[in-house]
Amino acid sequence: MPRRHRDEVKSKKLVFIYMVCILCASVAKFVEDRSMSEIVVDNETGPPIFGVIAEFDTTDAVVAAARRSYEEGYRRMDAYSPFPIEELTEALGIKHTRLPLLIFAGGAAGLLGGFFMQYYMTALDYQHNIGGRPLNSWPAFIPVTFETTILLASITAVFGMIMLNGLPQPYHPVFNVPRFELASRDRFFLVIEADDPKFDRDRTTSFLQTLNAREVSDVEA
């Protein structure tokens, strides 16, 4: 290999590594910005807080509390539970997510991609007479088309879910609450976040206290 050519390859490699570094750095910056943006400094009442958290003993209590808070006008809130609760999503006012649409698009891409991959291979690129069957033997393409549809739909489901949930998230203020580790055991939590337009540190706290909460406390940012 001539020396000049080798250098060229080397420099291309360097450019590639450099670009990967930039990409990583911008992803890290993006993640950091996202978690920073959720902090609201409330100058009048002290250190910045993320929101107010209420702890509940039962699923019914947390669902009722979420429903009441929604009726009260709160929108920026989230609930935490050791297991999925079907009614909770609805109670929090989460009506539509884009995930089903994404999954459908992924499935459709898998369907078209899978079918036309086979069509291209057998009917256009590498034409062969196989037992006298037509080049575009579409019934034979269906099993593979089905598999690619499922494959892309499920990959989109997993990674779309991770993406739309804002994961991976190395830092979340809610872990500053000491009792929050019970959210993976037997307690249910409702957080009303400070960037909710209706949020007011004192009024929100006393509102949550009226909802049969076991304990209400601030979440430090």
Next chain:
Amino acid sequence: MATHIANSYTPPAELARVQRLGFLIGIALLVVSVIAALLVPIPGLRRQFFHSYLLAYVFWIGIALGSLALLMVQHLAGGAWGVVIRRVLESSTRTLPLMGILFLPILFGMHDLYHWSDSEAVRETEMLRLKSAYLNIPFFIIRTVIYFAIWGTLVYFLNKWSAEQDETADIRFAKRMQTLSGPGLVLFALTVTFAAVDWVMSLDPEWYSTIFGILFMGGWGLSALSFTIAVAVLLANREPLRGVLLARHFHDLGKLLLAFVMLWAYFNLSQFLIIWWANLPEEVPWYLRRVTGGWQVIGVSLMIFHFALPFLLLLRRDLKRNPRLLSIVAVLVIVMRFIDSLWLIVPELYKNPQRPYEGHFGLSLFDLIVPLGVGALWLAWFAWQLSKRPLLPINDPLLDKALHGGGGH
């Protein structure tokens, strides 16, 4: 909750009307078509009548037997989805005595339906002679009696124990029904496979497909599920089930319907793909008769309306949670189940024995009237059975979970 339903239970008033009306319409339609078949001097009308009758029979017994299968699956696997529809399923299975009586006309029409029952043809055709150890009239009747004996035993005990569970609240009956359902499903799979071969596949005694029985199991399960969903939606708007059957129950049933729609397509593709790919002269004419001469329109409509459209619609979460929309899809599936049965049976009637690889399209008024007549009788019997017991199995151990949630699947 349980005692509340038991004490205040009166069957919905509409059931009595369905029973009376269905009986009258059914008898009227069947009498008219029998008279027409016997008296109108058009050649081949008798054969046409029996083919239409077989179509009607296969379609309606599919709902009864599919319900038996779903019932056993539910007893075996548990799950709240089946508790709320169990009485509907049980009532469907109790139509089996009616279907036993309605089988008799097929015995009278055997020579019109089944080429292999003609002793002249058996003598002349070597292939029929070789198959005559299985395909002969006495053995055909014996086999059908065995199927009904097995199905009848399963239906009898599952319904008897379910009624005793209502009365005694004894948990032992749930266990017993579960124990019976395991071997019951195995027997069911075997008997349905043989019944499908005897009743439908042997219309063309030369043709064979080993997946044919499974096609019927999936198809009949789908018929039963969509019928049950439609009935459940009607019941959900009336006392005593108003406010008891909720969106999440229909959501579960809708998911199951989606799975069955896909299963049907999967089985059918499995059969089609292998026969199409092998392209063997003893197998492929059966499909050629169904994709040429006009039948291809029915075939494509099956792909679209039996699979693609319900599949796409049932993907939507809000549709599955909306009983009215879900029942529209269920009715579409029931109609397509009928078209599918028609596509399996009727092309055999118009077969030209000299040119069996050609399809000839043809339909008769009988194809509509006879299924409607049998269906009206069946629905009358079903409504009668449904009004006999409370609409929920009031002492089932799973009922509380089914009604009050808690992620019961």
